[in-house]
Amino acid sequence: MEKRNARQTREIVVPGDILDSSGMKPGENAYVLDGKVRASAMGVRNVFQNTVGVIPLRGCYMPTSGDTVIGVIVDIGPSNWLVDIGAPYPAPLHVNEVPWKVEFGDTSRYLSIGYVVLLKVLSVDESKKIQVTMKDSGLRRIEGGRLVRIPHSKVSRVIGKSGSMISMLKNMTDCRITVGQNGMIWVDGDDENADVAVQAIKMIEEKAQSGNLTDRIKEFIESKIPQDEIDDEGEE
Amino acid sequence: MSGHTDMVLVDDEGMRIDGRTAEEHRPIKIEAGVLNNADGSAYVEIGKNKVLAAVYGPRECHPRHLQNPTKAIIQCKYNMQAFSVSDRKRPGPDRRSIEISKIISEALEKVVLTELYPRASIDVYIEILQANAGTRCAGLTAASVALADAGIPMRDIVPAIAAGKADGHVLLDLNKEEDNYGQADVPIAIVPSTDEIVLLQMDGNMTREEFDHAIELAVGACHKVYDIQKDALKRRYSRNTQEGSDE
Numbered sequence: 453m454e455k456r457n458a459r460q461t462r463e464i465v466v467p468g469d470i471l472d473s474s475g476m477k478p479g480e481n482a483y484v485l486d487g488k489v490r491a492s493a494m495g496v497r498n499v500f501q502n503t504v505g506v507i508p509l510r511g512c513y514m515p516t517s518g519d520t521v522i523g524v525i526v527d528i529g530p531s532n533w534l535v536d537i538g539a540p541y542p543a544p545l546h547v548n549e550v551p552w553k554v555e556f557g558d559t560s561r562y563l564s565i566g567y568v569v570l571l572k573v574l575s576v577d578e579s580k581k582i583q584v585t586m587k588d589s590g591l592r593r594i595e596g597g598r599l600v601r602i603p604h605s606k607v608s609r610v611i612g613k614s615g616s617m618i619s620m621l622k623n624m625t626d627c628r629i630t631v632g633q634n635g636m637i638w639v640d641g642d643d644e645n646a647d648v649a650v651q652a653i654k655m656i657e658e659k660a661q662s663g664n665l666t667d668r669i670k671e672f673i674e675s676k677i678p679q680d681e682i683d684d685e686g687e688e
Numbered sequence: 689m690s691g692h693t694d695m696v697l698v699d700d701e702g703m704r705i706d707g708r709t710a711e712e713h714r715p716i717k718i719e720a721g722v723l724n725n726a727d728g729s730a731y732v733e734i735g736k737n738k739v740l741a742a743v744y745g746p747r748e749c750h751p752r753h754l755q756n757p758t759k760a761i762i763q764c765k766y767n768m769q770a771f772s773v774s775d776r777k778r779p780g781p782d783r784r785s786i787e788i789s790k791i792i793s794e795a796l797e798k799v800v801l802t803e804l805y806p807r808a809s810i811d812v813y814i815e816i817l818q819a820n821a822g823t824r825c826a827g828l829t830a831a832s833v834a835l836a837d838a839g840i841p842m843r844d845i846v847p848a849i850a851a852g853k854a855d856g857h858v859l860l861d862l863n864k865e866e867d868n869y870g871q872a873d874v875p876i877a878i879v880p881s882t883d884e885i886v887l888l889q890m891d892g893n894m895t896r897e898e899f900d901h902a903i904e905l906a907v908g909a910c911h912k913v914y915d916i917q918k919d920a921l922k923r924r925y926s927r928n929t930q931e932g933s934d935e
Contacts, residue, residue, distance in 0.1 A: 466921045467799075467836050468844030468881050481841060485881060492801060492841045494921055509925060510728070511839025512746060540746040540808045579757060579806050605839070661925065 462661070464509075465491040471504045479505025509661075513538045513604035513634045515582055519573040522594065522632035523584070525565050530557045535571065538604065538634040541580050545571065549585040551592075568594040568638070570630060597628070597640030600650055602657040604635035609660045610653060617656070617666055624673045625649040648676045693869040697855040706735075706863055713849060713861040713909050718829070718920035720837045726813075728838025730920070732830040735863060736820035741830035742813045743838040749809035760805035764793035766827055768816040788824045789814075795828055795848075795877050795886040801841040810840060821867035822850045825875050828887065833917050837924065845921075846886060847913035848877035851902035858898050860905045874899070876906040880914045883907060 465471065471478075473488040481493040482505045491497070495506040515521065515537065523535035523543060533545045545563075547554040552562055563569065570591050574583040586592070602610065610631055611618045622629050627641030627649045639649045652669050659665060698704055708714070714735030723729035726742035733739075749755040754763075766788040770779045781789075793812065800810065812834065814827040825848035832846040852862040854870030867873055872892030878885055894902065 464922050464925050466845060466918050467842045468879075469918070483843065485843075490843070490881060492843060493839060494836050494925075495839075508839050510837065511841075512727070540748060540805060542748065580808075 463497040464495070465497050465506055466494045467492055471497055471506070477503040479503035481506035481508055508605055510603065510605060512540055515539050515543070515573045515576050515634070517573050517575045519633035520591075521571050521573060521584070521634040522599070522630065522636035522638055523569055523571050523634075525563050525567045525569065528560050528563075528565060530559065533559060533563055535569065535584060537571070537573075537582075537584070537632075538601075538636065539582065541582055543571075543573075543582040543584045545569075545584050545586065549574065549583070549587055551587055563593065568599060570594055570632070570638075594630075594638055597638050598646060598650060600637040600639060600653050602635045602637065602653065604633065606657050606660045607631060607633060607635055609665065610637065610656050612666060617669065620666065620670060621649055621652060621673075624670070625652070625677065645677065648673055651676070691868050693865075695865060695869060697866055697869060698857045698859070702857070704859065704863075705865055710857055710859050711905055713912070714863065716913060716916050718833060718916050720833050720920045720924040726834075726838075728834045728836070728840070730830045730833035730837060732826050732833070734822060734826045734829070734861070736818060737816070737823055737826045738818040739823065739826040739830045740815045740817060741827065741834040742815075743810065743831070743834040743840070744813075745810040745838075746805040746808035746840070747811070749807060754809070755807045758806055759802035760800070760808040760810055762793045762796050762800060762802065762810045762812060764789045764796065764812040764814065764831065766792060766814045766816070766824070768819060768823070772816045772819045788827070791887055791889070792824065792828050792831060795846055796831060796835065798884075798886045799832070799843045799846055799879060800835065801843065804841055810835070821862050821864040821873075822875070824887075825849050825877070828877050829913060829917065833920060836921055844879045844881045845914060845917050846877050846879065847910040847917055848875065848887060849906050849909045849913055850875040851906040851909075853892065853894050853898055853902070858894075858901045858905065860909055872898075872902075874902050874906065876903065876910065878907055878910045880911055 469491045471489045478489045482489050483492050491506045493508045495508040498505050498507045521537045523537040525533050526536045527534035531547050535543045535545050537543045571584040572588050574585040625645045630638045639646050717733040719731045722731045728743040730741050766785050768777050770776050812831045816823045828848040851860050851874050853872040854866040872894045874890045877887035
């Protein structure tokens with residue numbers, strides 16, 4: 453939804469600003485007062501059909517069910533692990549939600565503190581109690597590579613329009629990259645290429661608000677990694 | 689409020705000791721996003737007041753017994769630096785700073801959409817670096833900019849300013865001399881979209897008419913402060929949009 457309007461003029465609004473007074477419906481981060489739609493967060497005004505909302509520029513990650521996230525194990529219980537996924541609340545990973553059969557009290561043999569795992573958010577209830585699972589295809593413990601943290605509001609820029617940015621990054625740097633919805637990104641490849649990929653991600657984070665980002669990042673990577681390495685990818 | 693002086697606070701032409709008219713506020717400077725490690729931050733100068741505010745969260749609430757299962761709580765800490773006043777202030781919380789912390793967090797609770805983050809806590813730290821009367825208003829002004837900068841959902845930004853009475857005149861935004869030797873001090877904070885009052889205190893004596901006039905002055909000035917707050921937040925991002933990064 454935001455992609456469609458990405459090319460429109462970017463109007464920055466702050467909480468309390470009037471977004472619309474002609475009867476549009478409030479979307480994300482908006483509320484109605486006296487028939488006027490007002491912003492409830494700082495961000496970019498976004499119109500979609502007849503709703504008007506705000507795409508936040510900052511703010512913490514709020515998990516929604518179905519999100520693929522990367523987390524770090526921070527605590528171990530007899531029948532669960534506590535995972536830090538960058539949300540305001542702890543995310544318990546229950547032994548029933550891992551692909552192994554774990555005996556009661558035997559949790560630390562499988563995952564210990566500091567391990568990085570790729571998870572899916574199973575559910576988030578009204579009181580924001582989070583449940584995460586590792587029982588899905590591709591979900592696993594992550595070994596090797598490096599972890600980059602960016603604000604979750606910048607994740608959509610790293611992925612790009614229908615994945616254009618991320619596929620370009622993968623092709624040009626020849627790295628395996630997994631982006632968690634919570635802003636944690638795992639990069640694996642040989643040292644030099646991974647360095648460039650990490651730098652490129654940091655650059656996206658810094659310049660998320662500027663236009664022509666994909667071209668600029670492409671230029672940046674080309675300057676770091678010689679052209680011929682990427683010929684076989686047919687990237688042009 | 690208590691002291692006596694031979695100083696002429698308001699002269700015959702209605703001019704105050706710092707050259708302002710009765711309805712003029714001190715120069716205000718606001719900057720958002722000044723700290724890297726906090727989720728949101730703001731620096732405010734109102735005349736000789738210098739205030740830094742930082743926001744963390746929403747995050748898990750500790751200690752646990754303070755958690756509210758239906759909404760987030762706002763924990764505010766107002767602290768004056770030892771060097772913020774001319775006689776060294778003894779560091780640590782005292783009766784005054786506890787009171788100010790409480791009223792500021794209550795004012796902010798009215799605008800933050802706390803029900804979005806049950807059981808969480810939003811921590812606001814306000815440091816007074818230099819004080820010259822009106823620090824609670826400067827602190828609240830800074831805190832609400834810092835909250836917006838942290839991306840916390842809120843209905844509106846809260847501007848705050850004081851009005852008062854000195855030498856028998858109703859004045860806007862008292863400075864230290866007017867506060868010390870004046871007759872009354874009325875700090876006010878409003879929600880600009882509805883003109884609701886979220887903070888109102890009065891120290892000293894005023895007649896009903898003077899009080900009404902003071903409120904009117906302060907509410908008008910709050911809208912001016914609000915514009916400066918909005919401008920500070922927008923500037924933070926136009927700075928980022930232009931070519932280079934802000935680092």
